[in-house]
Amino acid sequence: MPKIIRKKLLINIIAVVMMFLLLCILFDTELLGRKAAYFNGLVTIGMFYTIIVCSLNLLTGYMGEFSLGHAGFMSIGAYASAIGTTLISNRTELPDIVLYIIAIIIGGMAAAIVGVLVGIPALRLSGDYLCIVTVAVAEIVRVILSNVGIEEITGNATFGKSFAGIARVSDYHYVFITMIICIAVMYSYIRSRYGRALISIREDRIAAAASGINVTKTKVLTFTISAAFAGVAGAIYAHYITTLVPTYFNFSKSSEFLAIVILGGSGSMTGSIIAAPILSALPQLISYVFPDFASYRMLIYAVVLVVVMIFKPTGLFGGKEFSLSDLILKPKSKKTQVLSQKVNQE
Amino acid sequence: MTKLIQSLMYGLNLGSIYALTALGYTMVYGIIRMINFAHGDFIMVGGFTLFYTIPVMKNLGMPLWLAVIAAIIVCVGVGVLTEQIAYKPVRGQGSTTALITALGMSLVLENGALVIFGSAPRNVSPMFSLPTIEIMGASIPGQTLLTLVIGFIVMAILSLFIKYTKLGKAMRAVPEDKVASTLVGINVNKIITITFAIGSGLAAVASMMYTTSYVSIKNELGITLGLKAFVAAVLGGIGSIPGAMIGGLLLGIVEILVKVYMLPGTYEAVTYLILIVVLLVRPTGLLGKAVSEKV
Numbered sequence: 291m292p293k294i295i296r297k298k299l300l301i302n303i304i305a306v307v308m309m310f311l312l313l314c315i316l317f318d319t320e321l322l323g324r325k326a327a328y329f330n331g332l333v334t335i336g337m338f339y340t341i342i343v344c345s346l347n348l349l350t351g352y353m354g355e356f357s358l359g360h361a362g363f364m365s366i367g368a369y370a371s372a373i374g375t376t377l378i379s380n381r382t383e384l385p386d387i388v389l390y391i392i393a394i395i396i397g398g399m400a401a402a403i404v405g406v407l408v409g410i411p412a413l414r415l416s417g418d419y420l421c422i423v424t425v426a427v428a429e430i431v432r433v434i435l436s437n438v439g440i441e442e443i444t445g446n447a448t449f450g451k452s453f454a455g456i457a458r459v460s461d462y463h464y465v466f467i468t469m470i471i472c473i474a475v476m477y478s479y480i481r482s483r484y485g486r487a488l489i490s491i492r493e494d495r496i497a498a499a500a501s502g503i504n505v506t507k508t509k510v511l512t513f514t515i516s517a518a519f520a521g522v523a524g525a526i527y528a529h530y531i532t533t534l535v536p537t538y539f540n541f542s543k544s545s546e547f548l549a550i551v552i553l554g555g556s557g558s559m560t561g562s563i564i565a566a567p568i569l570s571a572l573p574q575l576i577s578y579v580f581p582d583f584a585s586y587r588m589l590i591y592a593v594v595l596v597v598v599m600i601f602k603p604t605g606l607f608g609g610k611e612f613s614l615s616d617l618i619l620k621p622k623s624k625k626t627q628v629l630s631q632k633v634n635q636e
Numbered sequence: 637m638t639k640l641i642q643s644l645m646y647g648l649n650l651g652s653i654y655a656l657t658a659l660g661y662t663m664v665y666g667i668i669r670m671i672n673f674a675h676g677d678f679i680m681v682g683g684f685t686l687f688y689t690i691p692v693m694k695n696l697g698m699p700l701w702l703a704v705i706a707a708i709i710v711c712v713g714v715g716v717l718t719e720q721i722a723y724k725p726v727r728g729q730g731s732t733t734a735l736i737t738a739l740g741m742s743l744v745l746e747n748g749a750l751v752i753f754g755s756a757p758r759n760v761s762p763m764f765s766l767p768t769i770e771i772m773g774a775s776i777p778g779q780t781l782l783t784l785v786i787g788f789i790v791m792a793i794l795s796l797f798i799k800y801t802k803l804g805k806a807m808r809a810v811p812e813d814k815v816a817s818t819l820v821g822i823n824v825n826k827i828i829t830i831t832f833a834i835g836s837g838l839a840a841v842a843s844m845m846y847t848t849s850y851v852s853i854k855n856e857l858g859i860t861l862g863l864k865a866f867v868a869a870v871l872g873g874i875g876s877i878p879g880a881m882i883g884g885l886l887l888g889i890v891e892i893l894v895k896v897y898m899l900p901g902t903y904e905a906v907t908y909l910i911l912i913v914v915l916l917v918r919p920t921g922l923l924g925k926a927v928s929e930k931v
Contacts, residue, residue, distance in 0.1 A: 412916070415919065418671050418735065421671075433904050434902075545743060548736070549743070585750055585751055588750075589750070592741075596741060599733055600737070603729055
């Protein structure tokens with residue numbers, strides 16, 4: 291491994307460990323007092339939002355296609371993992387961490403399988419048509435989930451159409467590590483051979499095909515990976531909230547995810563990582579102070595979305611990435627970059 | 637047999653609601669290649685206008701159908717404003733931006749209605765009080781029949797308008813070739829605005845039909861109705877005006893038949909399944925024209 295990459299890796303690992311310790315200090319000590327549980331919940335929500343928004347960004351930013359059905363994949367992950375863990379914990383007692391890992395794997399796998407099944411036929415389409423097919427798939431999943439009798443499978447009590455009594459194993463320690471792994475995998479995927487092929491398809495599909503890239507394979511692979519991570523986010527959600535309702539995973543939820551991707555900047559993982567926790571947790575924090583805020587939340591998002599589209603269609607980060615290691619290792623080159631930008635502007 | 641006729645009538649009624657909405661989608665898509673997600677929400681706007689104007693008309697002693705005129709005016713206003721404020725600035729910035737803007741406007745209308753009207757469903761007071769009519773042993777509410785007739789008349793007028801008037805010809809010319817239409821003296825921007833106005837007006841008529849048959853309205857009404865109308869537009873071939881009508885009517889009849897004769901809970905899934913199958917087997921829809929991709 292070249293020295294510079296090792297150095298960068300070290301810096302990133304140190305940064306991640308420091309963030310983890312910061313969270314531990316905040317929530318495992320008496321620092322926040324009685325409010326610790328509340329903020330803990332906000333952070334957990336922010337983390338699974340980050341996973342699903344990054345997974346959607348993989349499609350939107352790097353493949354250049356829209357999915358307005360990511361809530362559907364999330365619901366598949368959530369339901370599959372919840373049914374799995376409920377069946378297991380009905381029979382044997384397992385430690386939380388094992389149950390959590392099983393949930394994540396089942397959720398990711400289930401969503402990935404559906405992703406392949408949908409992706410192979412649907413990815414022949416593109417643009418608006420693909421977008422509307424993802425909506426249709428998510429709606430079909432929602433209708434099926436509303437009609438299937440979960441209690442017959444798991445034996446759990448259900449209230450109306452909700453699926454209650456799921457084990458609460460999404461502890462923020464595990465979720466944080468999962469999130470880091472997910473982001474690392476997605477980021478490496480983009481930087482890999484497949485990722486470069488993907489970006490070339492986004493830029494020009496026909497030219498990419500002409501230079502020997504298997505367009506369909508790359509697209510299906512990306513779609514599957516994206517669906518799998520949406521499933522992982524669903525599994526985390528199910529084992530944090532512990533009660534699932536099919537109507538939660540509706541069209542509005544999918545559009546909320548897409549709105550966050552666009553506001554953060556499609557094609558920028560940094561944008562998603564910053565926008566997702568802020569846009570998911572901030573409104574809750576504000577409504578903690580002003581209780582009326584909750585109903586204005588989506589209206590404000592929507593207005594901001596339209597305004598951003600009119601004035602800065604690339605979103606907050608617009609395809610740029612922020613790199614901590616570059617900032618530390620190459621302070622000089624950063625300065626020259628800024629200087630050259632200034633020169634360009636003038 | 638009685639049940640079949642009854643379901644067919646209800647299917648036609650639901651179908652003409654879809655058809656009127658699908659027309660708005662298809663006309664806008666034909667001209668600017670954009671799925672106007674906000675279109676479904678225009679119906680919601682029309683529904684709330686009816687909810688507030690019908691009691692006013694009642695108090696003033698005026699005929700209640702004037703409320704429909706009010707709904708049309710409000711819907712056309714909202715439609716044209718949406719186009720002028722949000723869609724016009726992003727025109728020519730690619731389909732991605734247009735799609736997201738449309739989605740954003742849909743969310744603005746939907747959540748704006750949530751803030752203004754709240755989330756509780758409202759019941760629109762009936763506009764017509766007509767006796768139930770017996771057709772071959774099947775009893776159909778009179779207002780359903782009346783709205784059905786109104787829906788068909790509106791569609792017929794629209795077809796004639798598109799086919800024979802100068803404006804209608806211009807509206808058909810712009811989707812064919814924007815540059816050439818500009819050359820022959822058509823003001824493309826004006827045509828786009830008029831298309832939005834007509835589409836929103838049709839949405840108002842659809843909202844009248846919807847509230848007469850289903851009474852209850854909510855701020856989220858536009859989402860499902862809009863999505864299904866879009867399915868209808870795709871089914872008939874997006875961009876094709878007769879296609880939207882046929883697609884809408886077909887979809888309405890299929891939905892009601894599935895609801896009555898098969899699984900009542902899953903009829904929505906059937907609708908979306910139809911969409912997926914149509915897109916995969918014949919992406920141009922029933923009456924659409926295939927457009928080959930330019931290299």
